[in-house]
Amino acid sequence: xxxxxxxxxxxxxxxxxxxTVKCTYSVSGNPYLxxxxxxxxxxxxxxxxxxxxxxxxxxxxxxxxxxxxxxxSFHLKKPSALVSDSALYFCAVRDGQGNTDKxxxxxxxxxxxxx
Amino acid sequence: DTGVSQNPRHKITKRGQNVxxxxxxxxxxxxxxxxxxxxxxGPEFLTYFQNEAQLEKSRLLSDRFSAERPKGSxxxxxxxxxxQGDSAMYLCASSLTLAGGSYEQYFGPGTRLTxx
Numbered sequence: 001x002x003x004x005x006x007x008x009x010x011x012x013x014x015x016x017x018x019x020t021v022k023c024t025y026s027v028s029g030n031p032y033l034x035x036x037x038x039x040x041x042x043x044x045x046x047x048x049x050x051x052x053x054x055x056x057x058x059x060x061x062x063x064x065x066x067x068x069x070x071x072x073s074f075h076l077k078k079p080s081a082l083v084s085d086s087a088l089y090f091c092a093v094r095d096g097q098g099n100t101d102k103x104x105x106x107x108x109x110x111x112x113x114x115x
Numbered sequence: 116d117t118g119v120s121q122n123p124r125h126k127i128t129k130r131g132q133n134v135x136x137x138x139x140x141x142x143x144x145x146x147x148x149x150x151x152x153x154x155x156x157g158p159e160f161l162t163y164f165q166n167e168a169q170l171e172k173s174r175l176l177s178d179r180f181s182a183e184r185p186k187g188s189x190x191x192x193x194x195x196x197x198x199q200g201d202s203a204m205y206l207c208a209s210s211l212t213l214a215g216g217s218y219e220q221y222f223g224p225g226t227r228l229t230x231x
Contacts, residue, residue, distance in 0.1 A: 034219060043119070043206055043222035044158070090157050100171050101212055102148065103220060105157030 002027045004091045006106035013081045014114050021076040021109045023091030032094035033074045034103065035065055037087045044090065050074060061085070081113045117141060119223035121207050127229045128197055135193045136226045140209030147190050148220060149182055150206040151175065158206055164190060165212075197230045204228075 003026045013019045025031055032051055036044040048059025055067045065076050076089060088110050092103040120139045128134050140147045146165050150158035161180070162172045166187040176182075179197075184190040194201055204227050208220040 036222075041224075041227075043121075043224045044208075046219045046221060049219055092157070095160075100163070101146070101210070101218075102160040102163060102171065103150075103158075104160070107155070107157050 002093050002095050002104050004033075004093050004104060004106040006089075006091055006109045008109050009107075010110045010112060012112045012114065015083050016080050019078050019081045019085070019111065019113070021089050021091075021111060023074045023076065023106060025072050025074060025091075025093050027093055031067075031074075032101075033065075033067065034092040034094070035059065035063070035074075035076050036090045036092060036105075038090065038108075039087050047076070047089075081111075083113050083115050086111055086113045119207055119209055119221055121205075121223040121226050123226060124224060125227050125229075127231065130199060130230055131196055133193065133195045134197060134228065135191055136205055136207075136228075138190045138192070138207030138223060140189070140207070141211075141221055142188075144209035144211045144221075145187075146210045146212045146220075147184055148208040148210075149190070149192050150208065152204040152206055152225070153202075161192075194228075197228075199230045202228055202230045 005024045034049045035047040038044050048057050050057050050067045058064045088108050090108050091106045095102045122137045148163040149161040152158040162182050164184040179195045182192045204225045206225045208222045210218045210220045
């Protein structure tokens with residue numbers, strides 16, 4: 001079965017420092033991977049996706065993610081964190097069984113950026 | 116705003132009552148999904164439609180739950196005889212998904228259901 005794991009419940013970082021939010025995946029076949037962000041009482045906002053191609057994917061708001069097939073990881077990164085980046089971040093994988101493209105989400109990582 | 120919209124945003128109901136939620140997807144999107152999110156968890160898939168056809172239902176979707184997308188546009192999710200365990204955020208998403216592709220899903224703001 002397809003799955004993703006987010007090993008950290010919370011990540012704390014000072015404003016201006018680089019940030020990394022970790023995600024590992026388990027899939028059969030080629031992985032289709034996504035990152036979403038959720039602000040309080042809001043739906044999820046799409047940040048970026050990896051389907052194929054370059055291992056470094058650039059997304060919205062200065063975020064990027066590095067796909068590493070050998071380590072089955074898809075970590076989210078940003079060179080310089082902002083206080084406004086504080087939110088809940090979800091990694092997701094497309095199920096891919098049959099014709100479905102439902103997403104399977106991790107449990108989320110809360111990012112706290114301190115001024 | 117041309118994003119996904121959901122109504123109502125909040126619903127408080129008593130156990131045993133029926134509730135219905137509505138989702139309006141992005142207009143040109145052919146797929147529509149329903150997810151449920153409980154506190155501290157990621158969203159869990161419930162069901163999805165391609166145009167008006169319901170293609171898949173999760174085992175989470177008991178027979179008290181029913182979803183429709185009658186004209187391939189908006190969708191409704193109904194919960195009959197609500198239970199306290201149904202309390203959650205219900206999220207709707209849509210995507211433009213073509214054969215052989217996988218396109219990102221765009222989510223609405225959600226409907227928060229509280230069953231008392």
